[in-house]
Every structure is written in C-alpha cells, then in structure tokens.
Amino acid sequence: MRVLLVEDDPKQLMPLQMALSQAGHSVDGVKDGETAQWLLLEKEYDLLVLDWMLPRVNGVTLCRQFRAAGKTAPVLMITARDTTPEKVTGLDAGADDYLVKPIDLVEFMARVRALRRRSPLWQGDTLSLKDLHLHLDTLTVERQGASVSLSSREFQLLEYFMRHPRQVLTRHQIEQAVWEWGTEPESNAMTVLVRKLRHRLQAVGAADWIESIYGMGYRLTPPETHES
C-alpha cells in the first residue's frame, strides 16, 4: 500500500516508516502538515497515518481536508491526546482509527493491517485476482500451487497492479505509487522493475499478465479464458 506518514518527531517517524516499509508498504514520511497537504494533492494514498499535533497544519485539519476532497482511504490518527472528547474530535474529523502514544509498534502494525482489509479485493491476508494470490504478510505470490517471493519493491508494484486490475497505469502513476516521494527513479528503473516482476511471475506462469501499453504504461490483465 502507499502510505502517507505524517509525524513531526523524527525519532518516532523513522521506526514507524521502517516498520511499514518492512511490511511491504511504500511509505512517504513527512514532518509537517504543509508538505503533507501538498503531497495529498500530488499523489494517491491507500492509507494516511497522521499525528495530531503537527507544525503549520495539524492532523485533524489535514484529515478534514482529505475527507472534504472526497477521498475514502483510511486514516489512522496517532496522538498523545487521550481524553474522550479529543478522541471524538479526531474520529469526527474523519479518522478511521485512533492510537494514543506511547505507540506499541506491534499494535500499530495490527491496526494498519486491519485498515488494509478495507480493499474490495481483500481475502484473508491476501489480495486475489482470479487464481493469482498475493500474500501480504510474506510478500509472496502464489498461483496454482506454485509460489515465489518478491522483493519489497516488486511486491509494491504487483500490489498496485492488483489493486487496479485491467486499468492502464501510466509510468507516472506507477512511479508515484512505488517510489517514495523524494527518491527519483533512474530513467530505466521502471522498465527494469517490470522486467524483474515479469520474471518472478514466470515462476507461477503469469508473466504475460502484465501488458506493456506503448507510450502510456502498463496494465495487469488476467486471462479471460477457462475462467469461472
């Protein structure tokens, strides 16, 4: 998933970001509300993790603006404020969940997993498209009994494809989804990554699911034959 993590304390931001990356998410970690505001205009995210107290624009305002823009991606609020009225304010601003500091990383990851289950393709702990199953915990892809594990970036790419099947995804969109903000991919990096993913998928006989659309980008198309 593409996660926007907004937290002003770098000592808190770093472990959360690393833990999320470890779990196979593409994380943009920023330290202030204004940057987050701008990023939300630029990119699409599957999950927002917002600290309440942020410099310039606070988390609650960010959340309200995000909801006002009609976005439905889940929002997880993290804060040192713990009274009931404050929790109500946070949830009413549009947050889906609420974690009070000190944050237990184990619980945090469980909450993220819980929010991730909102995807319509969600089945257990996997994303499934026809008979292709992407296991989100183990970063493996499985089809017809064969399975292969993916690198974190390959996994992110495939997850993005699987969340948007049969849809032409431009190079720009993929770049936004897979590469974290501020890390510019080399000119041929995406081509290389897609080639790598195809190679992995070959092991489960699904290499040809990824189509190259010349001049535009790529598309994940499950074969229409002998399907139920």
Next chain:
Amino acid sequence: MFNRSRRNLARWFTLSMGSILVLFAGVIYQIEVKDKLEALDRLLYDKTRVMAASVHYEVRQDQSQVDLNHVPLLGSGSHPLAEDLIYVRWYNAQGQLVRFFGASPPDQLNASFGYLTVQSTDPLLENEIWLRQATLPVEGRTGTLGYLQVATPLRETQQELQQLQMALTLTVPIALGLIALTGWVLSGFAMQPIRQAYQQLQRFTADASHELRSPISAILTNAQLGLLIAPNDSHYHHPLENIVDSAKSMGALVNNLLLLARHQGQLTPESLKLIDLNDLLKSLATQFATLAEQKTIDLTYEQPEQLIELWADPDLLRQAIENLLNNACKYTRAGGTIRVNLVPYPGWAVIQVIDTGIGIPEADLSYIFDRFYRVDTERSLESGGFGLGLAIAQQIVQAHSGSIHVTSVVGQGSMFQVELPLKLPS
C-alpha cells in the same frame, strides 16, 4: 477537597472568634452588674448615713440611751427618704429588734453586716421581690449603738440589666453570624493561593505526563523496530525486549499520573452517565475470571436481586474496580478465592472485593491509599506495580462522592469496600 478545607477553616474561625465574643459579652455583663450594685450600695450607704446622723443618744453610767425619734422613717413623721426604701430596721447593740418600718422583720439580727441581695415578699402585692439590703453598724462614743438595716428594691436595676441582657442576646448571635460570614470569606481568600498552587502542580503533572508520552513512544517504537529487524539475533533480543518492557511500564505510569492529575475533585455532571452497577461488575468479573483461573483462584460474583443504578463516569468507575480486582488477583495465592459482592443499602451501593490473599499488615493499612506506597517493595516491583492503583481507585471513588475502606488480616485476606451514593452528587 478545597471546599472541605475552607469549611473547616471557617468553622474553626467562627468557633474561636465566637468563643472570644461570648466570653467578652459575659465579662461586660458581669462588670455592668457589679457597677450597678456598687452604685446602689453607695446610694444605700448615703441614706443609711443620713439616718445614722439623726440617731440621738445620751451616755449614762457608760450606757448609751438611744433616741430614735428623730430618725427618718423610724421616728415620727414621714420623710422624703421613704420612697426608695422598702424597710428600715433598728437593732440594738445586742442584735435585738428595737424599731422598724416596713415589712415585719425577725426579732434577732441574723444577716451578716454589709450588703446583701435578698428575696423578700412584698407586703402589699404578696409577690416575691428582690431587694438590696445594707446592714451597717452605727457607732457612738461608747461603742456600737446599734445596727441599721435598710433595703431598697432591685427592680429598676434588674430591669436595666435585663435590657442589657436582651441587647446582648440579640447582638451576640448577629455578631456570630457576621463572624461566620467573615470566616467563610477570609478562608476563601486563604484558600486561593493554596488552590492555585495545587492546580499549578496538577497542571504541571498533567503537562509533564503528556509531554513524556512522545519520548516514551519513540523509545518503545524504536526498540520494537529493532526487534522486528533483528528477530533472530539473540544478542540484541534480550536488551531490546527489556527496553520495550521498561518503555511500556513507563507509559503505564505516565497514564496513571495523567489519570490522577485529571480527575481531581468532583466530576463534571456532563461526564456522568446512569449506569447499571450489576452489569459493570458482571463484565468485570468475567474479565478477571480468566486471569484468576490461570492462577487457580476462584473468583465469584454474587448478583443482587434488585437493579442498582447510579450516576457515574463508567470508564473511571471501571478503572477503580479493575484496580481492586487486579490487586486481589495479584496478592491471592493459588487455590484462594476472591468474592465480589454488590450490596444495596438505602441511598447507597456497596461493592465489596474480598480475597483470601496474603493480607496487609496493620501498620501499612492507613497508608495503602497513598501514592507510590508499596507494602512490600520487592514483590510489587516484581508484579509491575507502581503503588498507584489504590490511590487511583480512591480518587475515582471520592470523585463520585463515595468512600473506600479496607479491612485486612495478614495471612487471611483483605476486604475492600467501596461505598457509592445512588443520588446524583450535587
């Protein structure tokens, strides 16, 4: 809490100032009584002297022949002195009655000399009247000629004193009221800096606890990240887990401190909800039954037949009972029992948590609700306590206008009793 101190202060102020006022009024009254009597006595003395001056006598063979014919009232003819005097009596030197005016006197002089307040029967109206009587010797050249006894009614003096008494009984309570009012206002002023200092301390505790959350959170998540990244490296595993545990326990401590700092004094009416106490205890008993079972402790809850509802903050009340149950589970050995009772009393609900645990020594009983007080430091540390659980429980119960008591016998167990008023605290 502040109101109680303020009431105490005002009460003591009123009591002390009131006593001084009452004492003062009493002394004033006594002085007035003495003054009036002295004035009266002077008057009597003057009159007696006038009378004594008109006693004529002749000395024959060293015997004085006393002639009382010229003495006003006793002698012939009326005299302006009569109006104030109830009676005048002349006794000879041997104390025998010789002549008198007014009510019939005893034949023998029986009163001692000097001034006396006596009760006598009014010869005309036949009711009891108070008199001031003076008995004075009249001296002649050869010695005492006899004794003059005169009396004047005390009515006027009494009336004046009664007026003073009346004035005092009216003004003293009013003054007492004013003193009480002043006491209340003054104690209000006196409480102000204390209240401020206390609130500042509360706010500081709350702020500090709040601010501590971020660094603790950073410690916890960083250590957990370390565990996540190096899950199989036993070298790092143990210290990292220690950091995680310590950070978690610091987090819990900070939460407890925040709880203590926030819920001081009475709760706001908005935070209160009408809750079914039976439901709350039932769910808590179920929650703790599992924990107790692991230690092979038998936890039972006896439900009352009637519905017991009260106004309370459900989260806080739950926390208070949780702390009691936690303690009970912590300090009861395997095979023991914990009983939870809910007993209805008129206007009150009583919750009892009775365990067959290790008990609390007598010397510790009065301190166990103090913050950071631990009966047995070693054991408490082992079980991860801060010594705040009971302080929190007590504060929550007091915030609901209730009270909490403990009875305990070492080796036999303890009983914590929480009494909560069913009425909405005003």
